[in-house]
Amino acid sequence: DTGVSQNPRHKITKRGQNVTFRCDPISEHNRLYWYRQTLGQGPEFLTYFQNEAQLEKSRLLSDRFSAERPKGSFSTLEIQRTEQGDSAMYLCASSLTGINYEQYFGPGTRLTVT
Amino acid sequence: AQSVTQLGSHVSVSEGALVLLRCNYSSSVPPYLFWYVQYPNQGLQLLLKYTTGATLVKGINGFEAEFKKSETSFHLTKPSAHMSDAAEYFCAVSDRGNQGGKLIFGQGTELSVKP
Numbered sequence: 437d438t439g440v441s442q443n444p445r446h447k448i449t450k451r452g453q454n455v456t457f458r459c460d461p462i463s464e465h466n467r468l469y470w471y472r473q474t475l476g477q478g479p480e481f482l483t484y485f486q487n488e489a490q491l492e493k494s495r496l497l498s499d500r501f502s503a504e505r506p507k508g509s510f511s512t513l514e515i516q517r518t519e520q521g522d523s524a525m526y527l528c529a530s531s532l533t534g535i536n537y538e539q540y541f542g543p544g545t546r547l548t549v550t
Numbered sequence: 551a552q553s554v555t556q557l558g559s560h561v562s563v564s565e566g567a568l569v570l571l572r573c574n575y576s577s578s579v580p581p582y583l584f585w586y587v588q589y590p591n592q593g594l595q596l597l598l599k600y601t602t603g604a605t606l607v608k609g610i611n612g613f614e615a616e617f618k619k620s621e622t623s624f625h626l627t628k629p630s631a632h633m634s635d636a637a638e639y640f641c642a643v644s645d646r647g648n649q650g651g652k653l654i655f656g657q658g659t660e661l662s663v664k665p
Contacts, residue, residue, distance in 0.1 A: 440593075469652065478554075478640050478655030479594070492652060527593060529653075537582050537601055537644060539653060541593035 438462075440542035442528050448548045449518055456514045457545045461530030468511050469539060470503055471527040479527055485511060486533070518549045552577045552643050556656035564664045569613075569628040571659045573641030576622065581643040583624040584653065585615055588638045597639075600624065611635070636663045 441460045449455050461468045467486050471479035482501065483493045487508040500518075505511040515522055525546050529539040557572040575581060582601050586594040598609025605617040615626045624641060638660050642653040 471653075476559075476658070478642075478658050479653070481652040481654070484652055529594075538584075538596055538599060541586075541595070543593045546591075 440528055440530055440540050442526075442542040442545050444545060445543060446546050446548075448550065451520060451549055452517055454514065454516045455518060455547065456512050457526055457528075457547075458510060458512050459528030459530075459542060460510045461528070462532075462540055463509075465530035465532045465540070466508070467531045467533060467539075468505055469529040469531075470511070470513050471529065473525040473527055473544070474523075482513075515547075518547075520549045523547055523549045552581060552645065552654045554641050554643055554654055554656035556639075556641050556659050558659055559657060560660045560662065562662040562664060563631045565633055566630050569626070569631045569635065569661065571626040571639050571641075571661065573615075573624045573626065573656060574622055575624065575641075575643050577643060579646060580617075580619055581646055583615075583617060584642045584644070585609065585613070585624075585626050586640045586642060586655075588640065588658075590637075594640065597626070631661075631663045633663050633665065636661055 443458045469484040470482040473479040485505040500516045503513045525544045527544045528542045531539045553576045555574045584599045585597040588594050598607050600607050600617045608614045613628045638658050640658050641656040645651045
């Protein structure tokens with residue numbers, strides 16, 4: 437069990453560019469979550485998957501954000517036409533239904549939009 | 551809609567003193583309850599959780615929390631603070647009816663420990 441991994445750990449991009457982040461969950465976990473955390477705040481839910489299906493998406497999530505989990509394993513989060521307000525830590529977590537309700541978090545990807 | 555309130559964005563204690571971090575939730579039915587800890591530039595680590603059964607739950611690193619339904623609270627305590635406890639602590643809830651699902655977090659409490 438290697439834990440949840442996220443790549444890249446840091447990303448600096450210019451406003452208007454597109455960025456993509458990857459999350460690899462714990463291998464047997466069927467649920468995968470994305471959260472965003474800005475400085476001094478608690479993580480804010482963005483979206484989550486159960487296997488390949490995207491089950492919920494935050495109403496706060498702009499149309500510029502899209503997430504996929506094509507084979508029910510890793511997931512990608514893409515932000516199109518980045519804005520300075522997108523600067524944040526993007527956290528991924530995974531869990532296994534039916535056993536317990538713990539979400540295991542990755543180290544996060546810190547995005548800076550200049 | 552569920553929500554979480556953590557009273558006190560900063561708490562400072564002396565090494566060896568009691569740690570008390572407060573968390574109140576709002577939910578139509580009692581949710582699952584969690585405390586997470588975050589060290590600088592790292593992800594979140596689960597300290598403890600309450601899903602069912604005994605309302606006093608023990609977690610890692612000597613922390614414990616008690617679920618009080620009548621007070622809609624889930625306060626985190628540790629009898630004796632250690633320097634290594636300095637970190638950001640988050641209380642969170644999830645929907646009991648969805649086998650958990652998304653976590654709703656509080657704003658966080660930064661714990662400082664003075665020597």
